[in-house]
Amino acid sequence: MIKIAVDCLGGDHSPDANALGGLAAMRRHDDLAVVFVGDESAITPLLSDAGALASRIEVIHAPEMITGEDKPTDAIRHKKDSSMIRAINLLREDETVDALVSTGATGALVAASTLRIGRIRGIRRPAFCPILPTMSGGIVGVCDSGANVDITPEQLVQFAVMGSRYLESAFGIDSPRVAMLNIGTETEKGDKLRKEAFPLLSGAPGINFVGNMESRDLLTGKYDLVVCDGFAGNVLIKTTEGTALEMLKKLKSEINKSARYKLGALMMKDMLMGFKDFMDYQNYGGSVLLGCEKTVVKGHGASSREAVAVCMDQAYRMCRAKLNARIAESIAAITPAESAEQKI
Amino acid sequence: MIKIAVDCLGGDHSPDANALGGLAAMRRHDDLAVVFVGDESAITPLLSDAGALASRIEVIHAPEMITGEDKPTDAIRHKKDSSMIRAINLLREDETVDALVSTGATGALVAASTLRIGRIRGIRRPAFCPILPTMSGGIVGVCDSGANVDITPEQLVQFAVMGSRYLESAFGIDSPRVAMLNIGTETEKGDKLRKEAFPLLSGAPGINFVGNMESRDLLTGKYDLVVCDGFAGNVLIKTTEGTALEMLKKLKSEINKSARYKLGALMMKDMLMGFKDFMDYQNYGGSVLLGCEKTVVKGHGASSREAVAVCMDQAYRMCRAKLNARIAESIAAITPAESAEQKI
Numbered sequence: 001m002i003k004i005a006v007d008c009l010g011g012d013h014s015p016d017a018n019a020l021g022g023l024a025a026m027r028r029h030d031d032l033a034v035v036f037v038g039d040e041s042a043i044t045p046l047l048s049d050a051g052a053l054a055s056r057i058e059v060i061h062a063p064e065m066i067t068g069e070d071k072p073t074d075a076i077r078h079k080k081d082s083s084m085i086r087a088i089n090l091l092r093e094d095e096t097v098d099a100l101v102s103t104g105a106t107g108a109l110v111a112a113s114t115l116r117i118g119r120i121r122g123i124r125r126p127a128f129c130p131i132l133p134t135m136s137g138g139i140v141g142v143c144d145s146g147a148n149v150d151i152t153p154e155q156l157v158q159f160a161v162m163g164s165r166y167l168e169s170a171f172g173i174d175s176p177r178v179a180m181l182n183i184g185t186e187t188e189k190g191d192k193l194r195k196e197a198f199p200l201l202s203g204a205p206g207i208n209f210v211g212n213m214e215s216r217d218l219l220t221g222k223y224d225l226v227v228c229d230g231f232a233g234n235v236l237i238k239t240t241e242g243t244a245l246e247m248l249k250k251l252k253s254e255i256n257k258s259a260r261y262k263l264g265a266l267m268m269k270d271m272l273m274g275f276k277d278f279m280d281y282q283n284y285g286g287s288v289l290l291g292c293e294k295t296v297v298k299g300h301g302a303s304s305r306e307a308v309a310v311c312m313d314q315a316y317r318m319c320r321a322k323l324n325a326r327i328a329e330s331i332a333a334i335t336p337a338e339s340a341e342q343k344i
Numbered sequence: 345m346i347k348i349a350v351d352c353l354g355g356d357h358s359p360d361a362n363a364l365g366g367l368a369a370m371r372r373h374d375d376l377a378v379v380f381v382g383d384e385s386a387i388t389p390l391l392s393d394a395g396a397l398a399s400r401i402e403v404i405h406a407p408e409m410i411t412g413e414d415k416p417t418d419a420i421r422h423k424k425d426s427s428m429i430r431a432i433n434l435l436r437e438d439e440t441v442d443a444l445v446s447t448g449a450t451g452a453l454v455a456a457s458t459l460r461i462g463r464i465r466g467i468r469r470p471a472f473c474p475i476l477p478t479m480s481g482g483i484v485g486v487c488d489s490g491a492n493v494d495i496t497p498e499q500l501v502q503f504a505v506m507g508s509r510y511l512e513s514a515f516g517i518d519s520p521r522v523a524m525l526n527i528g529t530e531t532e533k534g535d536k537l538r539k540e541a542f543p544l545l546s547g548a549p550g551i552n553f554v555g556n557m558e559s560r561d562l563l564t565g566k567y568d569l570v571v572c573d574g575f576a577g578n579v580l581i582k583t584t585e586g587t588a589l590e591m592l593k594k595l596k597s598e599i600n601k602s603a604r605y606k607l608g609a610l611m612m613k614d615m616l617m618g619f620k621d622f623m624d625y626q627n628y629g630g631s632v633l634l635g636c637e638k639t640v641v642k643g644h645g646a647s648s649r650e651a652v653a654v655c656m657d658q659a660y661r662m663c664r665a666k667l668n669a670r671i672a673e674s675i676a677a678i679t680p681a682e683s684a685e686q687k688i
Contacts, residue, residue, distance in 0.1 A: 135590045135593065135594050146527055149527065149535035150535045150536055181579065183490055183493065183574070183575060183579075190493060190575070191493035191494045191573075191575050192494055194575075214586075215579045215582040215583040216582040216583065216586030216589070217586065218586060218587075219586065219587060219590040220586075220590065229535075230527070231527060231534070231535050231538075231576060232575060232579050234527040234559070235525065235527075235576050235579050235580055235583070236579055236583055238559040238560040239559040239560065239562065239579070239580055239583035239584055239587070240583055240587050241560055242558075242559060242561065242562060242563065242564075243562075243563060243583070243584050243587040243588055243591075244587055244591060246479045246563040246564065247587075247588060247591055247623070249479065250479050250619070250622075254615050254618075254619060255612070255615070257615075258615070260611050260612070261611065263608075263611055264607075264608040264609065264610070264611030264612040265608065265612065266608070267604050267605065267607055267608030267611070268599070268604070268605045268608040268609065271599070271601075271602070271605050274598075275594070275598060278594075279591070
């Protein structure tokens with residue numbers, strides 16, 4: 001049995017999307033148990049048609065909510081009855097709980113997961129690894145997309161290792177092609193961080209480093225994993241999402257300007273809808289926080305029920321594949337014994 | 345008279361696009377003189393229908409080409425007969441030459457312009473400021489987009505000042521809204537650089553700083569100028585271009601999958617072509633290198649004749665508006681007298 005805790009507060013469509021998404025995932029996996037954490041009086045009615053699933057369901061009452069306004073360290077200290085902190089404490093204390101899915105505040109989730117769940121031995125800092133679709137029909141992961149803004153070259157190597165194991169375990173990609181985000185493809189390009197990281201990435205065992213890449217190639221399918229600091233990764237992901245969204249909005253508004261355009265669009269309606277779905281990041285699951293001792297998946301704040309279910313699927317696959325054990329093994333192989341000691 | 349030197353080697357469509365684009369711009373401005381620098385035997389035939397423009401044309405023979413493969417410092421030292429270096433030396437030595445338009449190698453252009461033309465008093469480093477279209481029908485500038493990868497908070501303030509004067513002078517935007525690219529909009533967000541820069545930007549005279557921005561808002565029209573380090577700016581620009589290009593390619597390939605889609609697309613053809621044009625960065629001119637003592641505009645390597653002409657228009661407007669004098673004045677207002685000394 002895989003047991004996943006679902007933080008039922010903090011998303012735009014919480015608790016409905018979280019509770020119903022959790023149920024949807026349970027229907028897909030016979031060996032999935034779920035602990036719903038949040039306002040019990042709101043969650044219980046949503047689980048009314050659980051039927052036979054009931055035996056695999058627990059509910060923990062934690063009615064307080066952490067928001068984006070809360071300073072992460074304050075939230076951890078003072079909002080002890082929040083759904084997020086209660087869920088994270090559950091992961092820390094209950095060996096049978098394998099993973100957490102949350103659509104709540106990102107900063108608090110990173111801080112609380114790092115401090116309470118703890119890091120995999122040798123990992124400096126956990127990192128986010130969201131997945132995007134490529135135009136060639138595959139996917140590409142980006143690690144880190146925002147958990148760490150000031151990093152070292154060694155951390156970039158850790159991102160490459162964690163992301164590689166993740167893509168292998170959760171998506172079955174063999175020997176993922178890892179590229180370092182840079183301002184040009186030539187070896188000597190970039191700032192101090194990139195110049196120092198390049199030889200480390202080239203020499204690290206357990207990763208298939210193919211060199212530098214430019215951000216314009218993110219969606220082309222040339223790479224499976226892009227490694228970068230969390231600042232650049234955040235810009236990369238949000239620019240991609242923003243450009244796609246703004247283009248679709250613009251296209252829609254242009255179509256609405258003429259009856260002829262509308263008729264043309266009607267003839268392509270199924271394709272245009274498919275195109276919109278294709279570009280919708282929610283269909284590709286949440287942003288996995290790699291490097292904690294237990295699996296943590298951060299769904300987008302705007303996650304729908306189906307988006308939460310996809311996050312659950314992701315967490316389930318990662319647990320089944322024993323991703324964290326694989327990461328620990330790979331990190332041990334690149335970490336000198338004396339520095340494997342965990343340091344913040 | 346405004347006199348602009350055109351580097352006629354180094355672009356994908358050089359020298360044709362550069363020579364013909366230069367002529368096209370001359371037809372638009374009666375007081376524009378052009379010095380074409382490159383392989384004279386290739387340029388002269390392209391100018392055969394110059395007619396009455398001939399009196400405003402000079403050609404300088406410099407047949408060597410600097411490529412992206414050349415290390416900038418080596419190129420400056422050894423390729424003295426290259427079109428780029430000859431053109432830059434002309435700007436340095438000839439007071440009557442006001443500006444340079446080049447579609448050649450970026451790294452060499454930045455290095456040679458900085459070293460040979462010299463910087464405006466008080467400017468630490470020149471920075472690129474390309475322009476993108478917004479979905480609300482306006483434009484947005486990004487400074488820096490790649491000339492400086494490791495920067496200080498003070499440089500971010502200089503980018504804000506230079507970019508603001510540029511948008512006022514060349515595009516008539518009053519009191520441009522300046523935002524700092526960050527991973528969130530809250531004041532305390534970001535890495536060390538952003539945290540230190542925020543209060544400096546807030547307190548600097550001569551700029552209308554409106555706070556932090558997320559990259560997903562680049563095209564929404566909320567901001568006139570985005571300031572960032574050259575690494576993040578490069579990611580921002582290339583991700584936007586890459587996403588737009590990949591989406592258009594994907595849309596085209598989807599349309600080609602069915603006769604019905606093709607018919608639908610035919611009914612929207614004019615709109616779709618307009619949409620493509622709208623997203624084509626070439627229509628918005630080159631990336632201006634702000635901070636040198638003379639005007640430098642870098643056109644995209646793939647620039648067409650019309651794209652070169654737009655770069656010429658840009659350079660012309662900047663010279664007419666005496667942009668560099670305005671930048672010098674603004675920089676003097678934010679620079680303590682003792683540190684106004686130019687340092688690399």
